[in-house]
Amino acid sequence: MKITWFGHSAYRLDFGTAAVLIDPFLSGNGSFKGDPEAATAGATHIVLTHGHADHVGDTIAIAQRTGAKLVATYELCQFLGAKGVAATDPMNTGGTTDQGEFTVSLTIAFHSSSEMDESGVLHNLGLPNGVVISPKTKTEPVVYHMGDTDIFSDMALIAELYQPSVVMVPMGDRFTMGPRSAALAIRRFFPGAKTVLPCHYATFPPLVQSPDLFLREMGEQVGRVRVPVVGEPFTL
Numbered sequence: 001m002k003i004t005w006f007g008h009s010a011y012r013l014d015f016g017t018a019a020v021l022i023d024p025f026l027s028g029n030g031s032f033k034g035d036p037e038a039a040t041a042g043a044t045h046i047v048l049t050h051g052h053a054d055h056v057g058d059t060i061a062i063a064q065r066t067g068a069k070l071v072a073t074y075e076l077c078q079f080l081g082a083k084g085v086a087a088t089d090p091m092n093t094g095g096t097t098d099q100g101e102f103t104v105s106l107t108i109a110f111h112s113s114s115e116m117d118e119s120g121v122l123h124n125l126g127l128p129n130g131v132v133i134s135p136k137t138k139t140e141p142v143v144y145h146m147g148d149t150d151i152f153s154d155m156a157l158i159a160e161l162y163q164p165s166v167v168m169v170p171m172g173d174r175f176t177m178g179p180r181s182a183a184l185a186i187r188r189f190f191p192g193a194k195t196v197l198p199c200h201y202a203t204f205p206p207l208v209q210s211p212d213l214f215l216r217e218m219g220e221q222v223g224r225v226r227v228p229v230v231g232e233p234f235t236l
Helices: 060-064 074-083 153-162 181-187 212-219 221-225
Strands: 002-005 009-013 018-022 046-047 071-075 087-090 097-098 102-110 113-118 121-124 129-135 143-145 168-171 194-198
Touching: 002 194, 018 113, 018 129, 046 060, 060 071, 060 074, 071 074, 074 087, 087 097, 129 153, 153 181, 168 181, 181 212, 181 221
Parallel strands: 018 046, 046 071, 071 087, 143 168, 168 194
Antiparallel strands: 002 009, 009 018, 097 102, 102 129, 113 121, 129 143
């Protein structure tokens, strides 16, 4: 699997014939300096954790340009479908959908999910989620993207159910866990994860600006952490 981090919580996973975008916030993302069209070329699927603008990001434009299928909660699929996303596969917390080469499962997350329209009306867009991408071939890793969340003890059940080997963990504080809670979540609940990718930091000033404290809090388990360079793919 080739993984590319675009800054914030935006990732691209390439494996087999699938090109999966998670939370593709590119335009307006201060950490991303590339070309959004080039970065998302050939996308087959878009998976969203929740409806905030810094996660929905370029979803509509990408879907219209590439024909990528949107996989998200029912409310998000309905909302974005009305805005021009043609192919949607709605689901909800606890569910799993078959996407051909892989499945998508939605887990709980402790956050919110909404969007304000041009007239100032705030739309509730269902529950926030984490997402699990499970390739069907045993040679590819299972990926758990926590979404935006606080730490919660049922992460232990997520680890037991899905056994992810890659975990993407928000650690920027203010809107999600900070570095200390994020490191505790990984150490306590995901001892089997081989690769830990910190995210949701340094995008704008109120967030933690570096992963240094997270790395320190990981202690003797810091060797499991990989800090990606924005826009530079790596292979697992």
